[in-house]
Amino acid sequence: MAPTGGLLSTSTGRPRPRFHPLRVVGVERVADGAVAVTFGVPDGLAGEFLRFRPGQHLTLRAEIDGEPVRQSYSIAMSPSAARRSGTLRIAAAGVPGGRMSTWLTTRVRPGDVIDVLPPLGDFTAPTVPDAQRHHVAIVGGSGITPVLSLITTVLEDEPRSRVTLVYANRTAASTMFLEELEALSRTHEGRCEVVHVRSREPGEDSLRSGRIDRSRLVRLLDDYAPVEDVDEWYLCGPAGLVETAQDTLADAGVDASRVHHEVFWTPPTDEHDGLRSAPATATRERPAS
Ligand SMILES: Cc1cc2nc3c(=O)[nH]c(=O)nc-3n(C[C@H](O)[C@H](O)[C@H](O)COP(=O)(O)OP(=O)(O)OC[C@H]3O[C@@H](n4cnc5c(N)ncnc54)[C@H](O)[C@@H]3O)c2cc1C
Structure with a gap:
């Protein structure tokens, strides 16, 4: 699980975010079949990983049973708590038959190293300190x-x-x-x-x-x-x-x-459960307004 190296850039000239290996420093059960996984963020990566907006997610990449898997997991803590602790916490609910969710909920342990992309996503809204909302x-x-x-x-x-x-x-x-x-x-x-x-x-x-x-x-x-x-x-x-x-x-x-x-x-059929998380095999994502 080596990081993707090289100075990659997009057509806009901005550097393309790349995977970095982060060490798991904690795994905690947060419900039946669900865990929170906490990563330590080294000082050298604090700028890239700890300046996120609430609601953003990390992308994890791993080889699981010989197959490359990549999935998104939202950050389950406020940016201020992340900066104070120098850590990032995600949480995953196990999905029956799911590759990464099963791996995270049953096999990942403190000390493991996982490839992670810096925070991404538009599911966020700015706070306004003097607002009453x-x-x-x-x-x-x-x-x-x-x-x-x-x-x-x-x-x-x-x-x-x-x-x-x-x-x-x-x-x-x-x-x-x-x-x-x-x-x-x-x-x-x-x-x-x-x-x-x-x-x-x-x-x-x-x-x-x-x-x-x-x-x-x-x-x-x-x-x-x-x-x-x-x-x-x-x-x-x-x-x-x-x-x-x-x-x-x-x-x-x-x-x-x-x-x-x-x-x-999004389930492959019309049988929306409406109450459980499941794989993003057919994820619809639209930037928040
Ligand atoms: C932006 C974003 C943020 C996300 N954040 C989180 C998060 O914080 N926490 C979290 O737990 N998840 C989150 N997810 C979902 C997560 O990315 C994965 O999709 C999820 O963990 C399943 O991945 P997997 O590799 O285990 O499943 P896969 O191996 O991709 O899928 C397993 C197979 O099981 C089948 N399947 C999946 N679910 C069901 C089901 N419910 N019933 C029957 N069959 C099923 C599917 O057909 C699929 O082929 C997020 C998704 C997005 C897009």
């Missing part, structure tokens, strides 16, 4: 990873703003970063509300038990984030959930320029 994220499964970076940054950088996260998972056990989100809500009490919606764990509240379809989302937003009170929207996860949320917001008259989104995976 309501940021709302609608997230399915591992879509929490970039959103954790985005909302942590908002809570740190915009002291008068608040965040509501609608977070869809099958069960509590499969919910990534459950404890970390609870801690974030406690730290920023009154400014950070997490609304868990579970598809396979009936609870007392029928609104929060079941798949997020359009009618459930309309009712959730009425209760927790009336659209007229929201300034910025962040949608992330599998295509089914992101499309449902986009359509619902468009019907409610929300301007698309305030809706930022990232799709992790």
Whole structure:
């Protein structure tokens, strides 16, 4: 797994980002079948790797069982935390039959070295320190990873703003970063509300038990984030959930320029699960407005 060497450049003359070997310094289970992997960033690479925008992702490259595999994983921490610690954390949910997600969740250990591209991506929005805004994220499964970076940054950088996260998972056990989100809500009490919606764990509240379809989302937003009170929207996860949320917001008259989104995976059929992360074999990515 040697780094790609050479001084490559694009047709615009800008240097093309290239892979660098980063050492894994931590592997932590963050839900059933999901891990966070932390890379150490050497001082010499800090400029390239630690000056990222919240919501951006890393691209990992590895040879797995003799086959070259390359996949994207969003950075699961705020830029300020990354700079303070000199590390970058990603998180992966295992996908049945998935090459890199299975490798990351079962085989990667501290001390391993993985080829990584510097941060990329447009699923981001600038913070405005003196703003008083309501940021709302609608997230399915591992879509929490970039959103954790985005909302942590908002809570740190915009002291008068608040965040509501609608977070869809099958069960509590499969919910990534459950404890970390609870801690974030406690730290920023009154400014950070997490609304868990579970598809396979009936609870007392029928609104929060079941798949997020359009009618459930309309009712959730009425209760927790009336659209007229929201300034910025962040949608992330599998295509089914992101499309449902986009359509619902468009019907409610929300301007698309305030809706930022990232799709992790589009299923090959119409059978959108809507609640689980999956491979980007047919990923639709569109720059956020
Ligand atoms: C910008 C971006 C950021 C991303 N960030 C993250 C992140 O932070 N965390 C994260 O976990 N993922 C993230 N992903 C998804 C990630 O890049 C991979 O697609 C995912 O981990 C699967 O890769 P894999 O190599 O394991 O699967 P592959 O080996 O590529 O695919 C496995 C095969 O399994 C099949 N398959 C896959 N999923 C299912 C399913 N659910 N049901 C049935 N069959 C299935 C597919 O047909 C495929 O052929 C992101 C994707 C993008 C585009």
